[in-house]
Amino acid sequence: MAPTKERLHSLMHLFIACLLKLSTAAPCLPDQASSLLQLKASFIGDSLPSWQAGTDCCHHWKGVTCDVAFGRVISLDLGEFDLTSSRRLDPALFNLTSLRNLSLAFNDFSGALVPASGFERLTVIIHLNLSCANFGFQIPIGIAYLRNLVTIDLSGTIGRLVSLHGLDMSHNNFTGKIPSQLGNLTRLESMDLSCNSLSGEIPQEFTSLTSLSWLNLSYNNFTGRLPQGNQFLTFPSSSFEGNAGLYGIQLSKQCDNLGPDLTTRSTLAPEPNSLWQDRLDAIIFFLFVGLGFDVGFALSIIFRSFYHIEGWLYKHMY
Known part of the structure; x- marks a missing residue:
């Protein structure tokens, strides 16, 4: 019984201490x-x-x-x-x-x-x-x-940013799925969500972004079939690399009009702050948005990059 009494005394002292602390707040x-x-x-x-x-x-x-x-x-x-x-x-x-x-x-x-x-x-x-x-x-x-x-x-709000022309949320720790409301940003011309830990499928609503001319969703954990339709079919495979679970027409062929610099860059995981420097005409807005996402640890998938490096070496050296 002694240990039980000692425990009760300890709890009583702790309770009194808490009361005193509250009373002196x-x-x-x-x-x-x-x-x-x-x-x-x-x-x-x-x-x-x-x-x-x-x-x-x-x-x-x-x-x-x-x-x-x-x-x-x-x-x-x-x-x-x-x-x-x-x-x-x-x-x-x-x-x-x-x-x-x-x-x-x-x-x-x-x-x-x-x-x-x-x-x-x-x-x-x-x-x-x-x-x-x-x-x-x-x-x-x-x-x-x-x-x-x-x-x-900002979920339920991001779709109201209808005047937005550029969106850069790359190189953060964002997790979860892309909200389909991003498909309402019809004036968006450039979007970079690369090097996060986003997952799930890329929303089909993205095909409504007919003003979008530059897209980078590389090095996330996306899965499923790439959206088909409109300008989405024009984006090169480098826009989606580093997502082992993705498949679609865009990943089954290479874009012939890619220059040497773009081809080389697509084989490597993008370095921080380099992507927007390659598009000087992009309107950059730095917006830290969770969009309802919980924060996780950034896990950039680098295994697919070996395949692209090997393919590039074969094309240019043999």
């Missing part, structure tokens, strides 16, 4: 509460009744989590709060510079704009979820500077 800082109230004012109606001036935002405001030591907001989870807005999301949000998690998912912002700048101030953010929120989306360029960002979910 720092209150919400005034500037944090003020920024949250400005954000609330940009919403229509009162979907956040617990957010009241004069109360502690760290302990009484729903969706808000603070660090215990300093009273700074570290998580703002407003997903599925029935929030609506017809204006721009208030930039006071970016005063919460200690945010590690931000979710505004599954609300209806009725075309309200996400500020293009300001996200770069959230330097410690790890998770960002703006999915299915009906934003009138413009690319938040500041996201490109978030070095600690691990996951980003």
Whole structure:
């Protein structure tokens, strides 16, 4: 019985310590509460009744989590709060510079704009979820500077970027399937998703991208038959190499108009930052998007490259 009593005593001490820690938690800082109230004012109606001036935002405001030591907001989870807005999301949000998690998912912002700048101030953010929120989306360029960002979910939103001409998400750790909504980006002229760990089939909706003149999906884990139709049949095999599970007409023949430099480059795994340099006329947008993807470890498949190297050597040396 003695060990059981000792265990109970230990648990009791731990419980008391937790209570003392909670009782000494720092209150919400005034500037944090003020920024949250400005954000609330940009919403229509009162979907956040617990957010009241004069109360502690760290302990009484729903969706808000603070660090215990300093009273700074570290998580703002407003997903599925029935929030609506017809204006721009208030930039006071970016005063919460200690945010590690931000979710505004599954609300209806009725075309309200996400500020293009300001996200770069959230330097410690790890998770960002703006999915299915009906934003009138413009690319938040500041996201490109978030070095600690691990996951980003813009699903249900990416298809609204109808003016996008260039998309480069190469050399990241993106996993999962390509969302079919990318097929809505009808003005897209160049797309690079190479050197990630994306999997599944390439969406047939990509054949709707009739403005697309340059494509690189190499060195992922794609499987299945390549989409057929429109300009998709014109892309060379180098656009798809490094995906052992892919098959289709594009991989059964070589493009005769490939120059020596392009042929050589297609035999090797692409080096970072080299792909866009070969297309000086491409409009580059650096957009770190998870598109609903979970982060995994990048696994570039290099085994098919040996086949291409061998074929190139045979063609040029014999």
